[in-house]
Amino acid sequence: MKKIKEVAGNNTSDLVEMNRSAIVRILQQMDVCSRADIAKITGLTQASITKIVAVLIDMGIVTEVGFVKGEGNRRSIGLRLNAEKNLVIGVKFSRHVFSIGVFDIRGKVYTQQETEFGLDEFASDVVVEMKKQIHDLLKKYKNVVAIGFAVPGPYLRKEGRIALVTKMPSWQNVNFVEEFENEFDKPVFIEQDANAGALAEWWFGNHGRPINSLAYFLAGEGVGSGIVDHDRLILGNLGIASEIGHISIDVKGPACECGNKGCLELYCSANALLKKAEEILPELFEEEYENRWEACNRVFLAAKEGNEKALELTEEIAEYLGYGCVTLINAYDPEIIVIGDSISQGGDLLLPTINKIVKERVIPEISGKVQIKISKLTVDPTLYGAAAIATDKVLRKPSEYLVSK
Ligand SMILES: [Zn+2]
Known part of the structure; x- marks a missing residue:
């Protein structure tokens, strides 16, 4: 019998990972915060947080940095996400151009590059060039943990292809999942451009x-x-x-x-x-x-x-x-x-x-x-979004995707 995702239960190990993810996601939004701050936001007990944070520190995902002022001027140890150890590559594909950028999971930009192509160019040639550029960046940036793609909508995510690319019918036959999922030794995640933009605003928009x-x-x-x-x-x-x-x-x-x-x-x-x-x-x-x-x-x-x-x-x-x-x-x-x-x-x-x-x-x-x-994003929101797609996924399963010591 097939597992139905929507009604599937959570095993204890899933719950542990969910709590780790909740803490990592809070730290992604804040520069530095204390265990007490996290307790307040998550509703987890101090004891649980102490235990989970110890594991995250041990894994190298979180670091202790100095002190932060808490309630009643009490000093508590500050916690920070080790973002620079966890980079993501974002790839934006659009009608005339593809852009590739390297970011960390807090949205800091390391590099970005753009390649224009003509509507009459073969989709397969463009795909080859995209792969080459990604491989080159992976050689240069060793800490990349995932790759996110933003493609024009409507994107049929189960099939891995774009349903309609105005004026570019040849791209409808490109299966993004097949082309890119097994090409690199990093996980690849693909979403349509507007969803990518939403994730860029969600993770990097400072709202x-x-x-x-x-x-x-x-x-x-x-x-x-x-x-x-x-x-x-x-x-x-x-x-x-x-x-x-x-x-x-x-x-x-x-x-x-x-x-x-x-x-x-x-x-x-x-x-x-x-x-x-x-x-x-x-x-x-x-x-x-x-x-x-x-x-x-x-x-x-x-x-x-x-x-x-x-x-x-x-x-x-x-x-x-x-x-x-x-x-x-x-x-x-x-x-x-x-x-x-x-x-x-x-x-x-x-x-x-x-x-x-x-x-x-x-x-x-x-x-x-x-x-x-x-x-107000200073980076092209769809390219940033491609990075946010990867960021969103890795933050949900930190033990699986984030760099350990
Ligand atoms: Zn229409």
């Missing part, structure tokens, strides 16, 4: 704790979202839950490649912005742009300088982002929505309209409780 639920609204070449609810990604059956880019906001609207009509993605993606901008603001594109990220920024810069047409276009994009937020709020009840990727460069030009739409269209008791923010 404070506790947070019950965070939605990442990816507005880049495509549109999507990733939701972390009570410490877990919402995945659905196939792993494509929260694919808000393909929620119809006009059932009679233009046809989308997914088969639906009037999908949100057709109105507030970078592609939608640039298509319109090239029509009404051709002067901005007389000089060839370096990449689409920079092209979007040209429109927002023009808007900041007071260009009427650029302002109108930015306003229109913000309105549609607002509709997207309304859907996110009604569907997932997030505490924080973080908007990221190329469109988020519009920053403060976008937020007032987004907030206005949300206020008008969501019940006040709910809308008043949601914070809508623009991502």
